[in-house]
Amino acid sequence: MQLRRPTRQVTLGDARVGFVQIGGGKPKSDGTPTTPAPVTVQTMTAGYTYDIDACVREIHKLAAGGAHVVRVAVPEKKDTDALKHIIPQVQVPIVADVHFHFQRALEAVEAGVHKIRLNPGNINDREQVIEVINACKARKLPIRVGVNEGSIIERRDKQKRMKELGAVFSDKKHGYLLAIMIAKLEEYLDIFYEQDFYDIVISAKSMDAALVIDAYTEISNRFDHPLHLGVTHAGPKETGCIRSIAALSGLLINGIGDTIRISYANDPIYEVEDGLELLYALGLRERKGVDLIACPTCGRIQVDLFTLVQDVRKQLAAKVTVPMKVAVMGCIVNGPGEAEGADVAVFAGDRRGIIYVQGEKVANVPEPEILDRLLKECLDFQGKVLRGEVKLGEKKVNITPPDPLGELGSGWEKIAGGLVEKTSSKPAQLTVGKT
Ligand code: SF4
Numbered sequence: 001m002q003l004r005r006p007t008r009q010v011t012l013g014d015a016r017v018g019f020v021q022i023g024g025g026k027p028k029s030d031g032t033p034t035t036p037a038p039v040t041v042q043t044m045t046a047g048y049t050y051d052i053d054a055c056v057r058e059i060h061k062l063a064a065g066g067a068h069v070v071r072v073a074v075p076e077k078k079d080t081d082a083l084k085h086i087i088p089q090v091q092v093p094i095v096a097d098v099h100f101h102f103q104r105a106l107e108a109v110e111a112g113v114h115k116i117r118l119n120p121g122n123i124n125d126r127e128q129v130i131e132v133i134n135a136c137k138a139r140k141l142p143i144r145v146g147v148n149e150g151s152i153i154e155r156r157d158k159q160k161r162m163k164e165l166g167a168v169f170s171d172k173k174h175g176y177l178l179a180i181m182i183a184k185l186e187e188y189l190d191i192f193y194e195q196d197f198y199d200i201v202i203s204a205k206s207m208d209a210a211l212v213i214d215a216y217t218e219i220s221n222r223f224d225h226p227l228h229l230g231v232t233h234a235g236p237k238e239t240g241c242i243r244s245i246a247a248l249s250g251l252l253i254n255g256i257g258d259t260i261r262i263s264y265a266n267d268p269i270y271e272v273e274d275g276l277e278l279l280y281a282l283g284l285r286e287r288k289g290v291d292l293i294a295c296p297t298c299g300r301i302q303v304d305l306f307t308l309v310q311d312v313r314k315q316l317a318a319k320v321t322v323p324m325k326v327a328v329m330g331c332i333v334n335g336p337g338e339a340e341g342a343d344v345a346v347f348a349g350d351r352r353g354i355i356y357v358q359g360e361k362v363a364n365v366p367e368p369e370i371l372d373r374l375l376k377e378c379l380d381f382q383g384k385v386l387r388g389e390v391k392l393g394e395k396k397v398n399i400t401p402p403d404p405l406g407e408l409g410s411g412w413e414k415i416a417g418g419l420v421e422k423t424s425s426k427p428a429q430l431t432v433g434k435t
Pocket residue numbers: 295296297298299300301329330331332333334335
């Protein structure tokens with residue numbers, strides 16, 4: 001993992017909703033040093049902004065799910081009118097997503113929004129852009145300049161233009177698109193610099209993961225503004241997840257990116273959940289809640305692990321706030337090793353579960369009792385952490401086979417040794433394939 005790339009720092013929010021920093025590492029214009037802020041997760045509401053109560057409910061849900069910043073669409077005046085009533089009711093910085101009508105940006109600023117997003121592909125009248133810049137400058141609001149591949153492709157002379165621009169990045173898969181995005185960005189940002197405005201975040205999204213990586217890498221070499229990473233039109237969650245993670249993790253591990261949005265054709269709460277999980281997985285944010293480890297299962301499985309893991313995940317997500325590591329493992333092959341490294345763990349066999357807390361065995365229960373007992377141990381452990389009686393990540397003893405074989409009884413010991421077939425001890429409700 002590379003160190004985060006230093007950028008200027010942008011701040012959004014206010015005293016009521018709190019302040020969120022994006023980027024950092026370069027000194028402010030007055031010389032005050034900054035350090036890179038933790039990468040933040042953004043998302044966008046899916047409902048109509050003018051439907052005030054529904055919009056407020058959706059923003060509450062996304063903020064409660066962990067979104068650091070929430071963006072809303074403001075296509076019509078009734079949307080920016082609604083913002084005046086929405087913003088005082090929410091506890092997270094709000095960004096107005098503006099396309100085509102620069103007046104919506106001015107109205108959103110008046111309504112008290114915390115940041116504006118402009119698209120150079122559809123708001124490109126110089127005087128209009130300057131009006132928005134000046135309105136934001138007066139309120140100390142940042143602006144995201146978001147060039148989307150889909151909205152900047154020039155239609156006239158397209159073939160000629162593609163040939164000319166493609167030559168600039170001839171070694172890249174979509175060299176002409178990359179060149180258009182960079183050229184558009186440079187041209188647009190010149191307007192901001194002429195107005196002495198530098199509270200800028202840049203994004204350059206595409207649905208092509210390789211182009212996203214190339215575009216942001218190139219932009220990070222050319223500009224020192226913080227970067228908002230994202231793959232646009234990523235598709236349904238099932239495939240969009242892979243597309244987004246491929247592009248974003250490729251950039252983040254190289255120190256590029258200061259705030260992220262994962263885009264799905266689905267409830268945006270999944271964008272928040274998966275964005276946070278990506279940052280946790282890369283060690284870019286301190287985890288809140290459980291780090292759940294589970295094996296994929298195989299022909300050695302002796303309990304209904306898929307159901308157990310989903311039940312554990314749902315219950316712990318609702319009840320545990322400390323970042324404890326919990327392992328749910330199907331058998332003794334990898335169970336003891338994971339149990340040794342986890343704060344709370346269960347590994348199964350012979351339709352029983354052996355439960356460990358920081359490497360110390362606390363229970364050996366039959367399959368129907370595993371879930372309740374594991375949850376009890378997790379909640380007890382959380383209580384001890386909160387009272388300062390134990391520390392996360394410490395272990396008391398080493399677990400080494402063959403001890404677990406003994407715990408599971410002689411029947412399992414024989415199975416593990418390949419001495420008997422396990423047909424007599426198949427789990428009653430094994431639901432392979434059910435998620
Ligand atoms: S822990 Fe056991 S059941 Fe789970 S995948 Fe590994 S060998 Fe298979």
